[in-house]
Amino acid sequence: MTGATPAQLEPTPSPSSAPSSSGGSNETDRAPRHFLGVTGSQGGELRDLLRLSDRFGEVNRRPIPKVPALRGKTVVNMFFEDSTRTRLSFDTAARRLSADVVTFSAATSSLNKGESLRDTVETVESLGADAVVVRHSSSGVPWQIASWVKRTSVINAGDGWHEHPTQALLDCYTIARSSPVLAERFGPDSDAFDFEGLKVGIVGDISHSRVARSNVAAMTALGASVTLVGPPTLLPSCLDGWPVEVSNDLDGLIGDLDVCYLLRLQRERTTEALLPTLREYRALYGLSAKRADRLKDGAIVMHPGPANLGVEIDADVTRRPCSVISAQVTNGVSVRMAVLYYFLGSGVDLVN
């Protein structure tokens, strides 16, 4: 991650340093704007995107959920790591904005012939992509790609253990729209997006989770108090500078939470034995039906999916009214439409 840009919603590089010759305001000679991470973002920028998501939520409820906003733009999905919901969600979002979607699959590409990542990206850019949506198992790849491209916007759809900014946005959006606590405070359709005093517990495999990292940044920027809960082996070795509290005791905490956010136990990213057994993990940190009974009224249960049912969450709990897991998926499309529109459709910076 480049430490040079604290707020990654800003255009990089700045338009004045862009290699453009003409002085006109034509969109083609403007530097592309990237959405790489939410760490360091200000609440105001996130709220702009969340309010825009509301507008697209309305579009998605129409009989014909499609607008011509990004007609003629090409969005390339570059997924170097497996994904179902994020890829389908970005795909749907781009199509509902009338953009053309090209899906690049690493498994069937010339990467197998030894083509480098840089060559692949430059090829995609030369084909006229206006945005690339990148998922990669190595942290930092979207930043690297952003430093190579000249006119294509880079959207991070998850890099290694590092960031998953659109997931964080859709989670914050879902909290704002689903939490009875916030609905009572601000009204059901408020665009305040103010999480002051909201208690969020993020439970599970924190150290391997890009979802946790991005969510901590986004939720605390909006004012929430976040507690990370998990066994010591699954918490990051260093939490200096994280605006969070840490706990190893889910049972002691569960009655206080407004939001119980369960992470997937990432068995594919865990190379060493960090847990004695899955049964022990479930007994201490899984949201079993019995444990979910102790959630207070108005608390909501979230999971980024795909869930290991019977490990971090019981199937029974996912079907309770307090579970907003399917709302997360639905909202994902609206939020990604907002992100694509914000980064591809704007002539100058968002004004309010």
Place this chain on the structure above:
Amino acid sequence: MAERERSLAPPYGGVFVARTTVMDAEDVRRAIWRMAHEIIERNREVSGLVLVALQTGGVWIAEALGRVIGEVSGHDVTIGTLDVAFYRDDIGLRPVLAEAATDMPGELTGSTVVLVDDVLFTGRTIRAALNALGDYGRAKAVQLAVMVDRGHRELPIRPDYVGKNLPTRRDEMVDASPDGVVIGDVVKP
């Protein structure tokens, strides 16, 4: 009222400075009264009428028209609001805005729609609105009501109900509110 238009017009972040008042609050009230009667005169079946206000400047006018039409005809008029941002032809050339909500009363097939806006200028907003309406079904007819027609059309669009025809310079700004209609300029603060 025209805050949104103002923030979208270069110079960005400019401030509206009023120069001439062309209609006062009483003139605006009378114009709305007359336009409401014209709408009733032309559309005998008020029950099938839907007023669609363009965000944000058309909303107060549609509400005022709806009140008068309701009083005079005895039928409540359905009012919707429409934000045409996603249908514009200048996406990528101007800022992205988030604050205006679309709230349409559902399927429009068979209804007569009256689009309501404050100021008719190039006609591009109305073009975008016509495209947006198409997504809600096939309206029986679409009419256009504006408080001010200031000329300078760039598309073959004309209003059916006009509060005031107002010749302007291209670089001027027109602000229409319940308190009156004012011509002025946008200047960098």
